[in-house]
Amino acid sequence: xxxxxxxxxxxxxxxxxxxxxxxxxxxxxxxxxxxxxxxxxxxxxxxxxxxxxxxxxxxxxxxxxxxxxxxxxxxxxxxxxxxxxxxxxxxxxxxxxxxxxxxxxxxxxxxxxxxxxxxxxxxxxxxxxxxxxxxxxxxxxxxxxxxxxxxxxxxxxxxxxxxxxxxxxxxxxxxxxxxxxxxxxxxxxxxxxxxxxxxxxxxxxxxxxxxxxxxxxxxxxxxxxxxxxxxxxxxxxxxxxxxxxxxxxxxxxxxxxxxxxxxxxxxxxxxxxxxxxxxxxxxxxxxxxxxxxxxxxxxxxxxxxxxxxxxxxxxxxxxxxxxxxxxxxxxxxxxxxxxxxxxxxxxxxxxxxxxxxxxxxxxxxxxxxxxxxxxxxxxxxxxxxxxxxxxxxxxxxxxxxxxxxxxxxxxxxxxx
Numbered sequence: 001x002x003x004x005x006x007x008x009x010x011x012x013x014x015x016x017x018x019x020x021x022x023x024x025x026x027x028x029x030x031x032x033x034x035x036x037x038x039x040x041x042x043x044x045x046x047x048x049x050x051x052x053x054x055x056x057x058x059x060x061x062x063x064x065x066x067x068x069x070x071x072x073x074x075x076x077x078x079x080x081x082x083x084x085x086x087x088x089x090x091x092x093x094x095x096x097x098x099x100x101x102x103x104x105x106x107x108x109x110x111x112x113x114x115x116x117x118x119x120x121x122x123x124x125x126x127x128x129x130x131x132x133x134x135x136x137x138x139x140x141x142x143x144x145x146x147x148x149x150x151x152x153x154x155x156x157x158x159x160x161x162x163x164x165x166x167x168x169x170x171x172x173x174x175x176x177x178x179x180x181x182x183x184x185x186x187x188x189x190x191x192x193x194x195x196x197x198x199x200x201x202x203x204x205x206x207x208x209x210x211x212x213x214x215x216x217x218x219x220x221x222x223x224x225x226x227x228x229x230x231x232x233x234x235x236x237x238x239x240x241x242x243x244x245x246x247x248x249x250x251x252x253x254x255x256x257x258x259x260x261x262x263x264x265x266x267x268x269x270x271x272x273x274x275x276x277x278x279x280x281x282x283x284x285x286x287x288x289x290x291x292x293x294x295x296x297x298x299x300x301x302x303x304x305x306x307x308x309x310x311x312x313x314x315x316x317x318x319x320x321x322x323x324x325x326x327x328x329x330x331x332x333x334x335x336x337x338x339x340x341x342x343x344x345x346x347x348x349x350x351x352x353x354x355x356x357x358x359x360x361x362x363x364x365x366x367x368x369x370x371x372x373x374x375x376x377x378x379x380x381x382x383x384x385x386x387x388x389x390x391x392x393x394x395x396x397x398x399x400x401x402x403x404x405x406x407x408x409x410x411x412x413x414x415x416x
Contacts, residue, residue, distance in 0.1 A: 001174050003216045005035040005182060005204035008124075010219055010278045012040030014077035017128055021135050023219065023281045029137060033172065033211070034179040035144075035204040036128055038120025039074065042067065043183075046120050050113055053101055060101065068094050071123050078131050086130035093122055110154035110357075114184075114194050121181035121200075129179045139177040145186035147171055148206055150193045155357075157185060157193035159206060168210040180207075201259035205273075209265035216271060218258070219278040224286030228301035229256060239286050241295040246385075247273075247288045253383040253410070254304040254340070263288065299391040302383040304340065308360060309402055309414055311374040312349045312367065320349045324371075331366050335359035340381055341412050343405055350403055352381055352414050376402065382413045 011017050016039075024032075038046070049063045071090055079086060097119050106112060121144075129141040147167045150157035172178060182200020185193050195202050201218055208216040225247075226236040242250070244267040251260040258275070266273050266288075276285030294300070312328065314320060328349060332339055336359060341352040355363075360377075367373050379402060384391050392411060403414040 001031045001033055001172075001211045001213050003033050003035060003204050003208045003211070003213045005200055005216070005218045006037065006128075006278070007200060007218070007220065008037045008040050008042065009221045011036065011124060011128060014074050017074065017078060017131050019278060020128060021132065021137065023278050024132075024137060026281045029177055031174050032177055033207055034128075034139075034177070035182045035200055035207060036121065036125045036179060037182045037200040039071070039124045039127075042070065042120040042124070043117060045070070046117050047113075050109075050116050053112065053116075054109060064094065064098065067119075071127065075127055078127070079134065084130070084134075086127060089126050089130070090123060093119060093126065108154075111191070114154045114157075114192050117194060118181065118184035118192050121183055125179050125181050132177075132179070137177065139179050142171065142178045142180040144181040144184060144203065145190070145192060147180070148185035148195075148203065150185045150187055150195070152187045152189075152191070152193065155194055156196045157187070159185070159195075164206065165210045168207065172207075172211060174211075195261070196259075198256070198259045199261075201262040205262040205265045208271050209269060212269065213271055215274055216266060217274040217276055219276055219281075221277070221279065223277050223280070223283060224275045225250075225255075225258070225288075227298050229303060232303050233301050237296065237298050239294050239296070239298075239300075240284075241291055242286060242288045243291045243293055244288060246294050249385060249410075250300060250302065253302045253385070253412075254381075255300070255302050258288070294386070297386065299387050300385040301391075301395070302385075304354070304381040304383075305378075306354075307340065307352050307379050307381045307414070308355055309350065309352045309376040309379045310367070312351075312371040313347050315370070315372055317347060319346050320344055325349065327370065328367070331363060335363040337363065341403065341405060341414065343403060352379070352403065376416065380415050382415065384411050384413075385409060387411045 006020060045067050052060045052063045075086055075090060100115060125141060129139055132139050149160045149163040182203040183194055185195060187193050204216050223238050225239045225242060227239060228236045230236045244263055247258055248263045251258045251263060270290050273288040274285055277283055336357045338354040338356060339351060343350045364373060364375060382395055386409060399415040401413055401415055405412045
């Protein structure tokens with residue numbers, strides 16, 4: 001089988017959904033499983049719903065209605081028959097969502113987040129599946145939560161590979177076109193879990209691995225994997241071929257085209273990963289496979305914004321040694337900080353990280369009990385793979401460099 005993943009940008013409106021039909025008719029859809037994300041920016045919109053639930057309950061219904069109107073507008077543009085069953089299916093999902101908020105007893109934000117956020121994927125796949133059937137592309141809608149099983153680490157769950165393999169082998173038939181959700185899964189108690197933001201790519205890789213897929217294709221609004229994000233860098237270059245190792249390096253440093261967890265399962269079975277344009281589906285795009293380096297060989301730029309830079313030193317000016325560093329990393333792990341850069345000298349230690357769980361104040365409270373702490377918020381982390389002097393100079397021009405670290409193939413620069 002083949003696995004196709006369509007992200008939110010590909011189905012952000014009715015024309016996007018219609019274009020999925022064009023893509024499938026162009027490249028074929030025999031023996032294929034589609035993994036689909038939430039439509040457009042709906043994950044962000046549903047996050048606002050969750051925010052209202054915890055912080056402004058009176059505004060909850062209005063936020064839910066905003067999400068409902070968005071989806072119903074797309075449905076109305078796709079289906080001339082106003083009595084089509086998709087209307088009932090969509091409205092039932094919103095009734096289910098509203099009922100959850102009325103009956104939920106858990107005060108745990110992370111638990112609530114995972115039970116609610118996946119409605120974006122449930123809605124998008126319900127609509128896309130119905131439209132494909134309407135266009136004579138017969139398919140089976142599959143609830144991914146019956147297939148991918150995880151632990152209960154809400155918002156960043158870990159896959160139970162043995163159970164997931166068993167489930168997928170029992171449910172998926174090679175002769176059927178399936179459409180299922182990205183990003184979400186379920187734990188042993190059948191509560192919804194999520195695989196981390198942008199986790200739909202990972203979902204596609206999980207299915208690819210368990211199905212021994214011939215290849216996995218991620219359909220994007222860019223021609224393939226570029227050497228930089230065109231929203232932040234000019235004169236970007238299309239990378240034709242990337243090795244698994246190089247792609248993992250790029251993903252680790254934050255390249256947004258490929259999710260960091262996506263590549264490992266594909267590499268284990270040497271399943272090629274294609275990154276192609278849903279605007280021009282006939283173009284070759286980028287292929288990630290067993291090879292060396294990247295082609296063409298050019299500097300690759302990665303930007304991570306809204307980072308935090310901490311500089312620490314001991315209160316008694318003693319050396320920052322193993323015991324201190326162990327304490328620091330234990331606290332970073334305890335508060336679920338995603339560390340991107342570390343740098344230390346005899347009496348100081350600097351760390352740049354992402355505070356995805358908004359635990360910075362709690363972390364600082366613990367650190368200040370043992371260290372002198374300087375904190376800079378909203379810094380930017382630039383990474384250049386395969387750098388040269390010209391690339392570094394161009395990047396640093398006009399910026400206040402707070403930290404710089406160079407390796408053989410990689411340079412990382414933190415700026416304010």
